[in-house]
Amino acid sequence: MSSEQIMADQDLGSAPEVVNLGLPSLHDVSPEVLHAPESEPGLRDNQNEPDLNIGLEPPKGKIWRMKRRTFMIVLGNVNNGASKSTKSKPKGSSTSTDPSPLPTSSSTHAPSVTITTSISSSPAPTPIRRNTPLAAVSWNTSNVQLFYKHTDGGIRLQENNGLQWGEQSPQITKPKDDSGLAAIGWLEGEVRQVRVYTASENNALMESAWNSSGNLWFNHDISTGNGIAPLAAGSQLTAFTWFENGVGRDIRVYYQGQDGYIREAAWNGTKGWWKGDSPTIQDFPRARSGTGLSFVSFPDTNEREAKLFYQNMDGKLRSYDYKPAATWVESWQNSTTDHGSIPNGTHLTAVLDTYGDMILRIYFIRDGKLVEIWWRKKDGWNSSNMHDAAAPGASAVSSSNDVHVFFQVKTEYLSALDLNRIAGEWQFTGVI
Incomplete structure (x- = not known):
């Protein structure tokens, strides 16, 4: 087995590039006016229930939740999803267990939201590309790493240690100009592991590997x-990892092939990297060109149970659902849930919120707005606009007691909406 194939479990101490995450960041962000959530007419609210059986040195930068200007959105009982005041539920629509046809539109009522502000300061731009994809990882702790494209096209990151954001790192890798971006992270004891996936100039799938022990990056081609x-x-790209007792770690990366079908690249410690187990191309769905991709698993029931969200040939947001079964074909099944039309090529990100009631949250940008659609068993599917957005990139991650949604509030202004699930509040913050 080559050194490239065993990279997911090996020590990366020989990697050539070091990323310094401890430099100071002294800027604050003045956010745009925060919009109250409202219904998205192209999304389907209260749809049928999905099949869910379910050593960083502290930088002298900004405080995660302590800005000179802060917007707080109080959404009521956020621990159990959006409050009744934020949900768009058409009269007579189906509940999560109602097998009747899906409603065709949302209510046009804009729900009420409480917003508080404090003293303002001038924002500072982040040197990133306007159309950059975003990818975030956490380790179920307060640490978060956020990856994006710099204006020079290289992939860089910023890390938050739970208190502050550090300054952006040196270049990790420089992918093809139109490359997607995906990242995964996990813990091996106290060591944090990260893998970042991009496309090379010849459209090969690339992996950049890092761990907190060596604090070094190693880049290699996993296709050839x-x-x-x-x-x-x-x-676009999305990735997923899990650890199976008695077997070891597995990794899956999903992308769109040159024939339009969604493809799977797979890794484990025994086989290394290989083409996904699909017997034929057609066993995975064909997607609209440039489709967004997002993979979310359900570790409360089975870490191998998951949903792969994508845009189908009709332009609708759909999911392809995985439940472990005897064969690959039996495991993957098409979802019956139709989330309505979404913009072509929109970036997708999804996260499972397991604090209190389990909530599935999906985010994307449409018509200059950050959109959230969410599912909770007793409420079904709902949707809302969350904030103005100036670029297509979005990435969500769950860490500790929070959910973080990263996006650009203005061109080059990298921002986050952070849900504190204990306090039941959404908070707008700036990353740089």
Whole structure:
């Protein structure tokens, strides 16, 4: 087995590039006016229930939740999802267990939201590309790493240690100009592991590997010699990892192939990297060109039970659902849930919120707004606009007691909406 194939479990101490995450960041952000959530007419609210059986040195930068200007959104009982005041529920619509047809539109009522402000300060731009994809990882702790494209096209990151954001790192890798971006993270004892996935100039799938022990990055091609088909131009990416007792760690990366079908690249400690187990291309769905991709698993029931969200050929947000079964084909099944039309090529991100009631949250940008659609068993599907947004990139991650949604509030202004699930509040913050 080559050193590339065993990289997911090896010590990266020999990697050539070091990323310094401890430099100071002294800027604050003055956010745009925060919009009250409202219904998205293209989304389907209260749909049928989905099949869910379910050593960083502290930088002298900004405080995660302590800005000179802060917007607080009080959404009532956020621990159990959005409050009744934020949900868009058409009269007579189905509940999560109602098998009747899905409603065709949302209510046009804009729900009420409480907003508080404090002293303002001038914002500072982040040197990132306007159309950059975003990818965030956490380790179920307060640490978060956020990856994006710098204006020079290289992938860089910023890390938050639970208190403050550090300054952006040196370049990690420089992918193809239209490359997507995905990242995963996990803990091995006290060591934090991260893998970042991008496309090379010849459309090969690339992996950048890091751990907190060596604090070094190692980049390598995982397609060549492993039978992994090249990516379509502009393909977006999503990735997923889990640890199976008695078996070891597994990794899956999903992308759009040059024929339009969604493809799977797989890794484990025994086989290394290989083309996904699909017997034929057609066993995975064909997607609209440039489709957004987001993978979310359900560890409360089975870490291998998951949903892969994408835009189908009709332009609708759909999910392809995985439940472990005897064969690959039996495990993957098409979802019956139709979330309505979404913008072509919109970036998708999803996170499972397991604090209190389990809530599935999906985010994307449409018509200059950050949109959230969420599912909770007793309420079904609902949707809302959350904030103005100036670019298509979005990434959500759950860490400790919070959910973080990263996006650009204005061009080059990298921002976050942070849900404190204990306090039941959404808070707008700036990353740089």
